[in-house]
Amino acid sequence: MGYFRILAAIPGFFLSSxxxxxxxxxxxxxxxxxxxxxxxxxxxxxxxxxIAIAPLAAASAKKKFFG
Numbered sequence: 469m470g471y472f473r474i475l476a477a478i479p480g481f482f483l484s485s486x487x488x489x490x491x492x493x494x495x496x497x498x499x500x501x502x503x504x505x506x507x508x509x510x511x512x513x514x515x516x517x518x519i520a521i522a523p524l525a526a527a528s529a530k531k532k533f534f535g
Contacts (some may be wrong), residue, residue, distance in 0.1 A: 485514040 488495075489510035496502065505513070 481511075481514065481518070485511040527535055 489505060489507050492510065496504075496505065520525050
């Protein structure tokens with residue numbers, strides 16, 4: 469089942485990268501960053517966030533499931 473979950477996450481990755489690119493101007497203003505990003509850069513930011521958050525989400529899910 470893990471393989472199919474990875475396949476199911478792929479469209480979510482591309483959509484979240486697209487939304488990040490679209491919303492970047494609003495985010496950048498609040499962070500004080502004046503740099504525009506393209507889709508590839510949004511994908512790099514998105515994968516970085518996913519790599520950082522995925523272990524936390526997995527640990528939280530295990531704790532709730534087994535706790």
